[in-house]
Amino acid sequence: MELVLHEVDLPLRHPFGTVHATVAVQQSLIVELRDGEHRGFGEAAGFTFFGLSLAEVREPLERARRVIEADRIDDPADFWDRMSKLLGNSFSLCALDQAAHDLWGKRLGEPVWRLWGLTADRLPTSDYSIGIDTVERMIAKMEEFSGWPIYKIKLGTPDDIEVVRALRRHSDAVFRVDANTGWTADQAIRNAAQLGPLGVEFIEQPLPVGRWEDQRRVHRESELPVIADESCLTEDDVERCAGAFHGVNIKLTKCGGLTPARRMIAKARECGLTVMAGCMVESTVGISAIAQLLPLLDHVDLDGALLLDRDVARGVRVELGQPVLPRENGTGVTWLGDGTPR
Structure with a gap:
């Protein structure tokens, strides 16, 4: 080899x-x-x-x-x-x-x-992420991918509710919001009450890592489910999230690959947590690997390669939120080049 x-x-x-x-x-x-x-x-x-x-x-x-x-x-x-x-x-x-x-x-x-014994007849729909920017640019980014059934909106600004209200005027899609550790417990609870009527499905990682007492309070009082991201990096974190979050978002790069991710999914199920898999901004190589987990997931964020101006591989595609699995074997990757091999 x-x-x-x-x-x-x-x-x-x-x-x-x-x-x-x-x-x-x-x-x-x-x-x-x-x-x-x-x-x-x-x-x-x-x-x-x-x-x-x-x-x-x-x-x-x-x-x-x-x-x-x-x-x-x-x-x-x-x-x-x-x-x-x-x-x-x-x-x-x-x-x-x-x-x-x-x-x-x-x-x-x-x-x-x-090879894992899974079937691909029912796969979760992927969201498309809208990064923090001016409201006008965020609307333009959403309209560039118009018709998407779910948008994930990056928040953590002084005007988060106004941002979501502005985007809502341009789409009737499901919204998810990701605060990326940018809120306090009081903000999370208050924002959840306002975001629910705006068609937000759940909130991802509202608080900074390590604020477990505050996070358990948010879990109790939030009107929307909260999903762990930065608080759930490895296998040891999953059980700790039970009672503090309603679900976990598993990132392959953070946990070390598909092998530990499958164990994390099994542990999350044991703990009664919903399971999401997320991506970084990455090429179709990484996206195709994440997609192998699709039959095991409740939610997924597979839009990383869609954010790119130029990709380096073919493989799993996402069309208006629907994952399209390739005919190729393995994770389905075909390398297109554009790297510097060593």
Whole structure:
């Protein structure tokens, strides 16, 4: 098996803003595993938000290169267990785990979701995200993707309710809001009471991480469900979210890939939590990996590649919120290039 790494810059259609930062170009690392005629791909994106550089995500893979290339992927979960002892961050592990699943499925001639024993007859609808901007630009971004059944609106500004009211005048779609840790408990409870009548389905991560007592109060008093994102990074976080959130949003890059994500979903079900999977701003490589989880999810955010001006792969598509699974096996990725292989 051969390990090939591709460094890519992913320019966005429009700058994408959250309460934390605004991004115009997303840097990403694509992991490719070659095994004869088969090639598997995985992605690590969004690492700069967590204070990591591309070099810091790449270095553990380079350090473990000989071990990776000498291994054999008979079961991606077993491979993940071996690699998790060698790699120092979840982003490197996520990209490698995605590539391992893609390669595994391509070698066996089946999509990953089917190899897991799942069916794809009923898949959740994806939202489309509207980043923080002027109200006029947020309306323009929404109208650029008009007809979408669900929009996720990034909030955390002094004028959040007015922003949602303005957007509501231009769409009758379902709204979800993501405060990205930008509110206090009092704001969350007060805002929920005003957002419900505006057609908002739920609120994602209203409070800063670690405010568990406040978050439990929001869970009790909020008129809308609250979903954990930044508060649910890894498997150990899921059980802690029970009683503080109504559901969890699982990000592959944060937890380390598909292997731990499946365990997190199972644990969330045991805890009575709804399950969402979300994405970073990333290419179709990462989006196609997330999509393998679709039959297990209540909600999904698969719009990361739609935010790009230029993609580096084909695979899972999202058309007016509906995921379209490709005929290709594995995670369904076909590499288009535009990276710097090493």
